[in-house]
Amino acid sequence: MNQQVDQDHAVQVDHHHDDHHDDHHEHHEQNFIEKYVFSQDHKTIAKQFLITGIFWGVVGGLMSVLFRMQLGFPGESFPILETVLGKWAPGGVISPDFYLALVTMHGTILVFFVLTAGLSGTFANLLIPLQVGARDMASPFLNMLSYWFFFLAGLIMLASLFVETGPANGGWTAYPPLNALPQATIGSGLGMTLWLTSMAVFIISTLLGGLNYVATILNMRTKGLTMTRLPLTIWAIFLTAIIGILSFPVLLSAALLLIFDRSLGTSFYLSEIYIAGEALVNQTGGSAILFQHLFWFLGHPEVYIIILPAMGLVSEVMSVHARKPIFGYMAMVGSILAIAVLSFVVWAHHMFVTGMNPFIGSIFVVVTLIIAVPSAIKVFNWITTLWRGNLRLNAPMLFSIGFVSLFISGGLTGIFLGNSTIDIQLHDTYFVVAHFHIVMGISAFFGMFAGVYHWFPKMFGRFMNNTLGNIHFFTTIIGAYLIFWPMHYIGMAGVPRRYYSYEAFEAFNKFGDISLFVTTVAGIVFIVQMIFIINFFYSIFYGKKVTEKNPWQANTLEWTTPINPGHGNWPGEIPEVHRWPYDYSKPGAAEDFIPQTVPLKAGEKDLGH
Amino acid sequence: MGTGLISTLIVVIVLIIVVQIAKITEFSAMLKGEGNAERESNQINGFLLLITMVVGLPLLIWSAWVFRDIFLPEAASEHGPKIDSMFNWTTFWTGIVFVITQILLFWYSFRYKNKRKDQRAYWFPHSTKLEVIWTVVPSIVLTILVVMGINRWYEITGPAPEDAIIIEVTGKQFDWMIRYPGKDGKLGSKDFRKITPSNQLGQIWSDKANHDDIIVNELHLPLNKPVLIKIHARDVLHSFFLPHFRVKMDAVPGMPTQFWFTPTKTTATMREITGNEEFNYELACAELCGKGHFSMRKLVFVDTEEEYNEWLAKQPSFYESSIKGTDEEKKQMADSYEFEEEKSDLAQSIN
Numbered sequence: 016m017n018q019q020v021d022q023d024h025a026v027q028v029d030h031h032h033d034d035h036h037d038d039h040h041e042h043h044e045q046n047f048i049e050k051y052v053f054s055q056d057h058k059t060i061a062k063q064f065l066i067t068g069i070f071w072g073v074v075g076g077l078m079s080v081l082f083r084m085q086l087g088f089p090g091e092s093f094p095i096l097e098t099v100l101g102k103w104a105p106g107g108v109i110s111p112d113f114y115l116a117l118v119t120m121h122g123t124i125l126v127f128f129v130l131t132a133g134l135s136g137t138f139a140n141l142l143i144p145l146q147v148g149a150r151d152m153a154s155p156f157l158n159m160l161s162y163w164f165f166f167l168a169g170l171i172m173l174a175s176l177f178v179e180t181g182p183a184n185g186g187w188t189a190y191p192p193l194n195a196l197p198q199a200t201i202g203s204g205l206g207m208t209l210w211l212t213s214m215a216v217f218i219i220s221t222l223l224g225g226l227n228y229v230a231t232i233l234n235m236r237t238k239g240l241t242m243t244r245l246p247l248t249i250w251a252i253f254l255t256a257i258i259g260i261l262s263f264p265v266l267l268s269a270a271l272l273l274i275f276d277r278s279l280g281t282s283f284y285l286s287e288i289y290i291a292g293e294a295l296v297n298q299t300g301g302s303a304i305l306f307q308h309l310f311w312f313l314g315h316p317e318v319y320i321i322i323l324p325a326m327g328l329v330s331e332v333m334s335v336h337a338r339k340p341i342f343g344y345m346a347m348v349g350s351i352l353a354i355a356v357l358s359f360v361v362w363a364h365h366m367f368v369t370g371m372n373p374f375i376g377s378i379f380v381v382v383t384l385i386i387a388v389p390s391a392i393k394v395f396n397w398i399t400t401l402w403r404g405n406l407r408l409n410a411p412m413l414f415s416i417g418f419v420s421l422f423i424s425g426g427l428t429g430i431f432l433g434n435s436t437i438d439i440q441l442h443d444t445y446f447v448v449a450h451f452h453i454v455m456g457i458s459a460f461f462g463m464f465a466g467v468y469h470w471f472p473k474m475f476g477r478f479m480n481n482t483l484g485n486i487h488f489f490t491t492i493i494g495a496y497l498i499f500w501p502m503h504y505i506g507m508a509g510v511p512r513r514y515y516s517y518e519a520f521e522a523f524n525k526f527g528d529i530s531l532f533v534t535t536v537a538g539i540v541f542i543v544q545m546i547f548i549i550n551f552f553y554s555i556f557y558g559k560k561v562t563e564k565n566p567w568q569a570n571t572l573e574w575t576t577p578i579n580p581g582h583g584n585w586p587g588e589i590p591e592v593h594r595w596p597y598d599y600s601k602p603g604a605a606e607d608f609i610p611q612t613v614p615l616k617a618g619e620k621d622l623g624h
Numbered sequence: 625m626g627t628g629l630i631s632t633l634i635v636v637i638v639l640i641i642v643v644q645i646a647k648i649t650e651f652s653a654m655l656k657g658e659g660n661a662e663r664e665s666n667q668i669n670g671f672l673l674l675i676t677m678v679v680g681l682p683l684l685i686w687s688a689w690v691f692r693d694i695f696l697p698e699a700a701s702e703h704g705p706k707i708d709s710m711f712n713w714t715t716f717w718t719g720i721v722f723v724i725t726q727i728l729l730f731w732y733s734f735r736y737k738n739k740r741k742d743q744r745a746y747w748f749p750h751s752t753k754l755e756v757i758w759t760v761v762p763s764i765v766l767t768i769l770v771v772m773g774i775n776r777w778y779e780i781t782g783p784a785p786e787d788a789i790i791i792e793v794t795g796k797q798f799d800w801m802i803r804y805p806g807k808d809g810k811l812g813s814k815d816f817r818k819i820t821p822s823n824q825l826g827q828i829w830s831d832k833a834n835h836d837d838i839i840v841n842e843l844h845l846p847l848n849k850p851v852l853i854k855i856h857a858r859d860v861l862h863s864f865f866l867p868h869f870r871v872k873m874d875a876v877p878g879m880p881t882q883f884w885f886t887p888t889k890t891t892a893t894m895r896e897i898t899g900n901e902e903f904n905y906e907l908a909c910a911e912l913c914g915k916g917h918f919s920m921r922k923l924v925f926v927d928t929e930e931e932y933n934e935w936l937a938k939q940p941s942f943y944e945s946s947i948k949g950t951d952e953e954k955k956q957m958a959d960s961y962e963f964e965e966e967k968s969d970l971a972q973s974i975n
Contacts, residue, residue, distance in 0.1 A: 290858075294819060369874045392759055405744060406736050428718075436707055439707060444910070480650060482645065508694045521903070
């Protein structure tokens, strides 16, 4: 590692106490606002996405704790809730309307603000320029706008929590007519208007970011960095961005038509409705199912938008800490590609029991189960990567292993739900809740945690505490299984999701003990996440300092930059790439890693083609 | 408030302790030297990973055994066992994959941790043979599951038998309305514009088929007879869900849907099987429909054919009992008369 420490070391700046600006490539001194607020530096934008994502993660997580309290202790009074929530928790019991609002906001926030913006936004911004060898994104300005549109979307959503009629409460999927008609549910008033506005702004943010990511990856790779020499992180982020660009506009159109139905008296989604003592005679001829098609045309790719970057991060982290090339690089790329393509043709598996033609349903069964094949290939490849490796079981590696475990568990239950025959019984039950929380909720979080622990040194020039990371990992993975595993059982018993209370039904009211258990563990796991948050913020300022450029002995380009890279990333020339990124423990090499910048020896074969 | 304060305090103290532990471990790592500390931590984490798997995996399987009775409640329809066996086959195949992959994942993590300074990983970047195997094997298993699934799906969703008994169920916030066609076997026509407080379905009284229709508060089904449920929604989406019959179908405003099935166990039989004297089948809503979503419950009874016919014969026609000669009927007739008049006026003026 001796070659890692060079003269550059001398001029590293501590980000948070910097009193002297010495960015090598800056034309002018940056003031505080330019450097930390309206920054066009991709690394700062990445941190902004991450910290905003953490904020929303806490808000969304807290919401789940609140509605789990109603489920674990149905009808029990918690006076503190009335103090905090006022009319939404009369007598300390959350009202049915607000219960649904919490469920809706929890889903929206976690799916879009945390696992889309917080995950993709952070790592796409941080890693694309650093790993492809570019000074910044193709358009740093649009990149900055992407963050601030996300920020604005968040502000609007936050504001919706405080309006008189409450936030949207018709589910994160916003199905009409429930979410089209203010008389259908209280949250369908101003709350829903703000929800739709926020989503529209969020989609702008996603598109600005996505176009930038694609442009940068395609056009700004450094010399020698062919597509097949790209780290899997970049492949995953690249295809995620393409999926987002193709699918988010469809959500925008769905949302726009819903806005028209709500405020202009159109009836794209409305037909033959009698509600609140009135027949809507002028709004007929639409189809509520049309919205579901449009929504899931984004909604399904969206789950891959969430999980693919996590897969990319895990592949990279696992390879580095196993000191072993990722097994089957080309198969990994191929399976990401296959998943990306297939993700566009499986959306109607969310709609098997909507009255859709059964023949169409059967087509979607076939395509949905095909998508299990590339997913299986990825899992086997990760496991083989561990086989006969030289594993460092540190926090990033543990979270990568945990990711694979959860992805297996959640992925396999997808084979139940993707089969329309079984879906008749399981649709809209807790089985679905268990499935998607494990496969794309918790496992995406694990990918994100692996990424944060691994790239924290690059972001802040310090390490996060590893022992706290270990505690965080073991409590979270055990907790995650204890929370979501029992949900499969009550889902199989037929218990529907989004119920405020199960008391009324003989078939559903027998699971109070399980519910209480799940609530208790959820509360504990939520508190455990505070260990991560404390570790994160504490380490930014007081963590152990990074003393060498390449602390993990990794091959990719980000570790050739100075410890605290300035704007422009490399003080001198951008390095040239000579090989694929996974030459770990290559026979005949002195070290157990060969950075991408090291030229091939005579007769040495590059696996990147 | 007191307990709140105490629990907050406990949380804060625990977090402070955690940070102190972290600092201590960091300090001791410095004393031991980084490499040694890392390998020591590898040992601990590898061991913990193994324990997690060795304890966790049997625990998960044991819990499945403990809760086996609540899985998929006793099926009470002809197609129910088809869904259940599909479920069981899928559990069988995915269960094998689950156990093998989780064991390998955690075992390799434990087995191949870094223990010595000079340890090197084995160079194994890819193997076409292995990759072909684990592309082909899952493909074959999935093909089997797809073929099994789709066959059953077509059987279940295929056209209802000619002699199926038709029953209409309409969802509204937050209740179900159940209508039987009466002696003529036909449901009368309806129009959402005609809905009034006394005519909740918007039945058109000039249609004679409506006159013998029966509106009831409980769903009664005859044993071993195919039933075709016509599913409607009046305001927002609902979903017609009968957990014991393995029946679920969304109710969509403006787009009638349907589901047919054959009940195979009477309520009395189910009471024997479950050992619960008070057992009742239930109808629930499975699609979020607003604040009362959780309360859309109706009782469902499966009767022997005689019991069913007896029950049905006792139910009065809704028209005869509640509509005939009332203002509701007169007003609807008058409204439609006016409408007809307007139409003919319009036709004349065009001519």
